[in-house]
Amino acid sequence: MSGELSPIDKAKFAAAKRAVDYVEDGMRVGLGTGSTAAWMVRCLGEMVREDGLKIRGVPTSTRTAELARQVGIEVISLDEAKWLDLTIDGADEFDADLNLIKGGGGALLQEKIVATASDQMIVIADAAKEVTQLGAFPLPVEVIPFGWQTTKALVEEALVGLDVMGRDGSLRMNGEAPFVTDESNYIVDLHLNRIKNPRQLALVLNQIPGVVENGLFIDICDIAVVGHGDGKVEVRDINAGTVEEEKIDFLDNENLFIDL
Numbered sequence: 001m002s003g004e005l006s007p008i009d010k011a012k013f014a015a016a017k018r019a020v021d022y023v024e025d026g027m028r029v030g031l032g033t034g035s036t037a038a039w040m041v042r043c044l045g046e047m048v049r050e051d052g053l054k055i056r057g058v059p060t061s062t063r064t065a066e067l068a069r070q071v072g073i074e075v076i077s078l079d080e081a082k083w084l085d086l087t088i089d090g091a092d093e094f095d096a097d098l099n100l101i102k103g104g105g106g107a108l109l110q111e112k113i114v115a116t117a118s119d120q121m122i123v124i125a126d127a128a129k130e131v132t133q134l135g136a137f138p139l140p141v142e143v144i145p146f147g148w149q150t151t152k153a154l155v156e157e158a159l160v161g162l163d164v165m166g167r168d169g170s171l172r173m174n175g176e177a178p179f180v181t182d183e184s185n186y187i188v189d190l191h192l193n194r195i196k197n198p199r200q201l202a203l204v205l206n207q208i209p210g211v212v213e214n215g216l217f218i219d220i221c222d223i224a225v226v227g228h229g230d231g232k233v234e235v236r237d238i239n240a241g242t243v244e245e246e247k248i249d250f251l252d253n254e255n256l257f258i259d260l
């Protein structure tokens with residue numbers, strides 16, 4: 001990547017750059033997946049290379065593992081880390097309670113395992129991801145390939161009686177073939193439009209045989225760092241209830257902007 005960043009990339013970068021302030025020497029850090037998380041991995045890599053920061057990272061996808069190694073972060077497995085100090089990840093939507101929809105990139109399963117095994121989860125997002133009610137973004141549900149059509153039908157049936165606006169699921173595709181996750185599963189995207197009770201929906205979905213996990217992250221995220229295209233950043237802390245605003249400078253740093 002070279003030249004001027006687009007406003008959306010500036011927003012993502014600003015959120016990522018502010019969030020890495022939470023990372024301290026010696027930490028075991030969960031590394032999220034997606035375009036926003038990729039900025040965070042690049043920022044952390046710079047801190048490792050330039051400032052001598054010593055961290056170990058647990059990636060949430062093969063893509064993130066590859067990027068982390070490229071930028072110089074020591075990569076370990078979750079089983080090696082056992083528990084994490086902090087996870088920083090992106091989201092497709094977040095609400096005022098910091099409940100999230102994740103999985104637009106198909107990494108929801110490892111992301112949820114890693115975030116749940118962390119003392120703290122910070123979500124980084126551009127301001128457009130904030131919603132008053134979750135559900136406009138299709139909810140990813142990871143299902144095992146065996147009998148996926150039956151599982152999809154059971155999922156759609158389970159939605160009857162829940163306060164959602166749509167009930168259709170679609171198998172995520174990668175060209176002509178089903179999209180396959182890092183855990184060799186499929187993804188059914190649910191077009192719900194509105195999710196009145198995300199906590200209930202998350203529980204209902206995970207009780208259906210064949211469903212491995214869903215993209216609702218309920219009571220997992222502690223802090224949201226929200227970036228804007230002009231470099232402004234807000235920090236929302238669910239415990240402290242604080243809102244902080246500051247501006248991130250866009251660094252003229254080729255190391256961060258090269259296409260990794």
Ligand SMILES: O=C[C@H](O)[C@H](O)[C@H](O)COP(=O)(O)O
Pocket residue numbers: 032033034035036037089090091092101102103104105106107108111
């Ligand atoms: O599976 C992918 C992840 O949940 C991503 O963190 C999420 O889709 C947000 O991605 P992005 O930062 O590219 O919008």
